[in-house]
Amino acid sequence: MTYANVGTLGAVPGKRDELVAHLTQRSPELTAVGCLLYEVGVNDQEPDTVFVTELWTSSEAHRASLELPSVQASIAAARPLLSGEFGGFDFTVVGSPLRD
Template sequence: MTFANVGTLGTQPGQLDAVVAILTRPNPALAEAGCLLYEVGTSQDQPDTVFVTELWTSAAAHQQSLQLASVREAIAEAMPLLTGEMSGFQYDVVDSPLRD
C-alpha cells in the first residue's frame, strides 16, 4: 500500500532558498529506496516555511530511506538552517482516480 508523508519545515530567516536547494538536489537513491514522489514547495503566505510531500511504496521504505547516507547528509546539512518548527502527518493511500 502506498504511504504518504506530508510536512512543513520552519526555516531560519533568509534560509528558505538554501533549504529548498538541499531538499531538491537530485538523489537517485530515493527512487531506488521506494520513493514514488518527492515534491518541495513554498508559499508567499508562509515565507519561512518549506512544504514537503512524499509518496512511498510503504511506510517501511520511508523509514529505511532515513538510513541512506545521502539522506542523512542532507538532514545534517539542513538542520542548522531550520527553526525546529515542524509539522505534518502520515497516512496510507487508499486509492486514486489517476490509477487503474
C-alpha cells in the same frame, strides 16, 4: 500499500530558498529505496516555511530511506537551515482517481 508523508519544515528566517535548493538536489538513492514522489513547495504567505509531500511504496521504504548514508548526510547539512518548527501528517493511500 502506498504511504504518504506530508509536512512543513520551518526555515531560519531568510534561509527558505537555501533550504529549498538543498531539498531539491537530485537523489537517485531515494527512487532506488522506494520513493515514488518527493515534491517541495513554498507559499509566499508563509515566507519561512517549506512544504514537502512524499509518496513511498510503503512506510518501511520511508523508514529505510532515513538509514541511507546520503540521507543522513543531507539531514545533517540541512539542520542549520531549520528553525525547529515542523508540522504534518502521514497516511496510507487507499486510492486515487488518477491511477488504478
